[in-house]
Amino acid sequence: MASIKDVAAEAGVSVATVSRVLNDHPSVSAEARTRVLAAVETLGYRPNAVARSLRTDQTHTLGLVISDVLNPYFTELARSVEEEARALGYSVIIGNADERPDLQDHHVRNLLDRRIDGLLVSPTDGGSPLMLDAARAGTPMVFVDRWIPGVDVPVVRSDGRAAVRDLVAHLHGLGHRRLAIIAGPAATTTGRERVEAFREALGAYGLELPDAYIGQGDFQAESGRRVTEGFLDLPEPPEVVFAADNLMALGALDAVRARGLRVPDDIALAAFDDIRWFVHTDPPITAIAQPTGELGRAAVRALVDRIEGRPGESVTLPARLVVRRSCGEPPASSEPSPVTNRSQS
Amino acid sequence: MASIKDVAAEAGVSVATVSRVLNDHPSVSAEARTRVLAAVETLGYRPNAVARSLRTDQTHTLGLVISDVLNPYFTELARSVEEEARALGYSVIIGNADERPDLQDHHVRNLLDRRIDGLLVSPTDGGSPLMLDAARAGTPMVFVDRWIPGVDVPVVRSDGRAAVRDLVAHLHGLGHRRLAIIAGPAATTTGRERVEAFREALGAYGLELPDAYIGQGDFQAESGRRVTEGFLDLPEPPEVVFAADNLMALGALDAVRARGLRVPDDIALAAFDDIRWFVHTDPPITAIAQPTGELGRAAVRALVDRIEGRPGESVTLPARLVVRRSCGEPPASSEPSPVTNRSQS
DNA sequence: CACGTCGATGTAATCGATTCCACGAGCATC
């Protein structure tokens, strides 16, 4: 592969001049510039990003560590992150933690070793020493979706509290009184918060959230199935199951179906995180939708701000309830075809 | 951030010795080794991967350029690729082309600039000059899922021919005679092949595939919707729509629903690429499932073989038909809960 | 005319690793 020396030789100038042309430094003669560009062309030269990074101590790369690539929510987040990063001149390297703290650490370490300029994390747990050290050491960092309390890092997330209140109002209005939740891992903020928001919303209607109606899941489908089976085995099963993410909702659906029961007649189902397939499931699933694309973009902007020396602020956006038929009677107005409102930018 | 020099100073040895310890070169005294390791520990030193790559001309990184991250098929592929790569000591950088040749080129260029050791591509088009040059220049490369004819690069893919024959047999058995297909872009091999396999399978039953029953899609949901509307507007609409990927099937479902029609009573639907949600859609969708995880793993093995100087061979694995209810009467045997057979490794 | 300024260019140091080569000590062999 041709290096800058080859280009310099071909153009009959020094490497310094070639470098100046490439980084369009002002003081280069038009003559030299054209000769260099011609040489670049004939040799098919491309600057070696590795060498450049070593010298400049910048990789123009962001690391993104997400909890689970197979979850459409994170996949959409990753897409918007990459898009915004590209617009700002950065590349993104994605690490998939699969909800495993050890894998998360593996990726964080790997990304730091590669000297990425900044790190975007949706933490799987309460924060490993590695991540805490990185934050303290001043690595530009931003949390998305989930965060770690007590760490001085901007957080970009959505607040589902109001949407959960709307959901409970909707459920209460349909006559449901025994409401259960499939929670996410207690080590994650979203795992805890969604339960709290749910409990609080129930309280407003004088309803309790008994321990038996809190199932411990891990944001994966299998746990949703297991927890739902437990609910169905209860002497007094809940009338509604609220899954704290879409994959656990899928597992819940599997469990209900395996028993030969039907949604919503035998048991109602709602989920946190809306996905396109929910429109076409049997029945269409009522869900809380986050402004995923906007979250990803805001997170990148906050991170790049930090990298480039600006403050970089936390952002909280509201989620909203999307009513479908999985909790009972159909919504008043029919939903427009989802294909057309896919991108909300 | 501490460098190798700092470690050498702290341990009272030369950088050469530190490097030897780190790469466990045999001739280092036990004494020196422990001193270096202690210094590494106290300084929290981590080797700079950028510098190392510059010197060794190896990044231990694979590039993966996929056509669409939002497509669960590619997401699953990406996951298995990363997993196998990690097991073999490589990292993966994913580039999402969004079915756009220009974006694909952007990512290929970016990855080459970063001097990745090898490239895994699922091409969006017939091959840009950039990609052809890279292949000719000897960049270790492997195609997954889709490929570019006439380029001497191993291909890891699945052959859906037999499964498509099974599908047509199934449809024919249910009494369907007017079968239509939503094709993928003609620039992609999978776009063309699936139509050809379908036509061939129809031929075995003496059925034609008229032009009016071939809709041109682009593997995105919106095109599935558009094409399906066209089919429904035909004086003699098809009895079955076969979507060449899962997103176009989603679009088709949207279109059918928007007309107030029902699957499979009014029109049957089948898809290429199975996803977990198809079990719970209304109705459950009959699909052709690829051994996605195995494809990803095989592709990585082939690529790493090439990188490390071994031949690196093409692999073709069979796809299989999964019958559900979207084409008519339910399958004879009920499907086991899909949660449990998620991983097929 | 002498001098300062400015623009264009080249030389060389530098980033943080790896690795070739040389060197000295210790030890076995003849």
Add this chain to the structure above:
DNA sequence: GATGCTCGTGGAATCGATTACATCGACGTG
């Protein structure tokens, strides 16, 4: 005791870029 190994180690070159500093010629000004 000289010779030749092996082993452990350090010095220095190297990878491919960027950039501070020096140089040199042309040009404007007093």
